[in-house]
Amino acid sequence: MKKKLLVISIFFLIIGFVSVVNKSSASTAEGTLGTGLQTGLEGVTKAAPTVSPVAGAYTSTQTVTLTASGATKICYTTDGTTTPVCATPTTCTAGTALASGGTVSVAVATTIKSAGCYADASTGPVATSLYTFSCATPTVTNGTVSAYSTCAITCNSGYTLSGSTCNANSSGGGGGGGGGTSASSCTGVTYSAWTACVNGRQTRTVATQTPSGCSLTSVQQIAVSQTCQVASSTDPIIDQDNNQEAPPSSGSSDQNTPSLASKELTAKIMFDEKVLTGEIDQKLTTRLSGRILLQTESFGQAWYVDPVSQERFYLADGPNAYQALRKFGLGIKNSDIIKIPVGLESRFTMLDTDKDGLPDKLEEAIGTDLNKADTDNDGNNDGTEIRNGYNPNGTGILTFSTSLADRLKGRIILQTESRGEAWYVNPVDGKRYYLANGEAAYQIMRYLSLGISNDNIRKITVGTW
Ligand SMILES: [Ca+2]
Ligand SMILES: [Ca+2]
Ligand SMILES: [Ca+2]
Numbered sequence: 001m002k003k004k005l006l007v008i009s010i011f012f013l014i015i016g017f018v019s020v021v022n023k024s025s026a027s028t029a030e031g032t033l034g035t036g037l038q039t040g041l042e043g044v045t046k047a048a049p050t051v052s053p054v055a056g057a058y059t060s061t062q063t064v065t066l067t068a069s070g071a072t073k074i075c076y077t078t079d080g081t082t083t084p085v086c087a088t089p090t091t092c093t094a095g096t097a098l099a100s101g102g103t104v105s106v107a108v109a110t111t112i113k114s115a116g117c118y119a120d121a122s123t124g125p126v127a128t129s130l131y132t133f134s135c136a137t138p139t140v141t142n143g144t145v146s147a148y149s150t151c152a153i154t155c156n157s158g159y160t161l162s163g164s165t166c167n168a169n170s171s172g173g174g175g176g177g178g179g180g181t182s183a184s185s186c187t188g189v190t191y192s193a194w195t196a197c198v199n200g201r202q203t204r205t206v207a208t209q210t211p212s213g214c215s216l217t218s219v220q221q222i223a224v225s226q227t228c229q230v231a232s233s234t235d236p237i238i239d240q241d242n243n244q245e246a247p248p249s250s251g252s253s254d255q256n257t258p259s260l261a262s263k264e265l266t267a268k269i270m271f272d273e274k275v276l277t278g279e280i281d282q283k284l285t286t287r288l289s290g291r292i293l294l295q296t297e298s299f300g301q302a303w304y305v306d307p308v309s310q311e312r313f314y315l316a317d318g319p320n321a322y323q324a325l326r327k328f329g330l331g332i333k334n335s336d337i338i339k340i341p342v343g344l345e346s347r348f349t350m351l352d353t354d355k356d357g358l359p360d361k362l363e364e365a366i367g368t369d370l371n372k373a374d375t376d377n378d379g380n381n382d383g384t385e386i387r388n389g390y391n392p393n394g395t396g397i398l399t400f401s402t403s404l405a406d407r408l409k410g411r412i413i414l415q416t417e418s419r420g421e422a423w424y425v426n427p428v429d430g431k432r433y434y435l436a437n438g439e440a441a442y443q444i445m446r447y448l449s450l451g452i453s454n455d456n457i458r459k460i461t462v463g464t465w
Helices: 002-020 023-036 038-042 180-184 218-222 260-276 282-287 318-326 360-366 382-388 402-407 438-447
Strands: 050-052 056-058 062-067 073-077 092-094 096-098 103-106 110-117 123-133 159-162 165-168 188-191 201-203 206-210 225-227 292-295 301-306 311-315 330-332 412-415 422-425 432-435 450-452
Touching: 050 123, 062 073, 062 110, 062 123, 073 092, 103 110, 159 180, 218 382, 225 382, 260 311, 260 318, 292 438, 301 318, 311 318, 318 412, 318 422, 318 432, 318 438, 360 432, 432 438
Parallel strands: 056 123, 292 450, 330 412
Antiparallel strands: 050 062, 062 103, 073 096, 073 110, 110 123, 159 165, 188 206, 201 225, 292 301, 301 311, 412 422, 422 432
């Protein structure tokens, strides 16, 4: 019954429509109708492309077939963020054009976004398919191993790895010298240029390998992706050479509580600076919002420019800074904080028991194993995965949000759904640095700060606790 009504409705719609257009422009009218009612009249159903094999976790390189019936072409992207858009029935405004039934090879964690293009140049619904990889332990006696490219390949005794193939050792080949699997590892690799930084991530491809046919090490493989930042312009007014001078001290080694003396000193320094502060430069203040500043012409006093109040607050030493900065903390959900890349500063000197590049305290905060360099056993240590934007706790890449990081630049954020862990979002790179304790606060003050002249810092309002 409903179907009948629909047919009758469409009929009258057509009659009504045709009757209002001038007969001389009938072809225009038909064209419009054809487009508007295409699905019902011509039977072309616009659906998201199907992918085969389906999205999921795999242990070897996959050839993914994209199919969209009725589509003239498919546009797809693999950067994980760009939505494919058709320009014409066969070309893309965003993405790469592919015939329906065409294939895309996937060897590292990749999100394929695909959509069909139709005769009217419209873009169909988008399919989003995430392929991740984990390492199976290949049982190999001979032949080519189609393992996920970053996984270590071990050949059985009597076989030697060449590229991704285990070849039987020749009986007379004594001179080679027990090379085993390492003999064919690449000694040199060059890469293409990095792609533009999108959502805190950029990628590149392996251009050349030396010697030819060699096997990429896991570090060489994973180095095709990294976390990144959009470069910010330098500030000619400010002394950028901030690493010569250290802030006063890291404080006592195990105390996170500022001493009474430092509280009195803080009050005195803030009072003195208030007196010395002259006309406020709002432009300068805004530019330095969220930064930690070091007064390089004095004894390296550190200040935090609170982005909310646009006032500066004195940070006497590590423990004092740790306590003080937490007061500016903004609560954040765990589901949001993971969208901000973790920052690593190689000059930080903090205990790293398993030598994977992540300090113990940081590992506690992100849930990796502080006694195990490769928490998820995928052949890449935790530090390498964080630095390159991969998940150290499992398969797949981390998905970042530049817009969220931008909003939080310079802020202190607190994980209110966990144990109140505090992080400083460095306004320079949009990455979060873990404020574990006074020691971590000191390292941040020392290495993520900006030197500033007395003349300039005294154009920024001194806050009141
Ligand atoms: Ca570690
Ligand atoms: Ca670890
Ligand atoms: Ca790992």
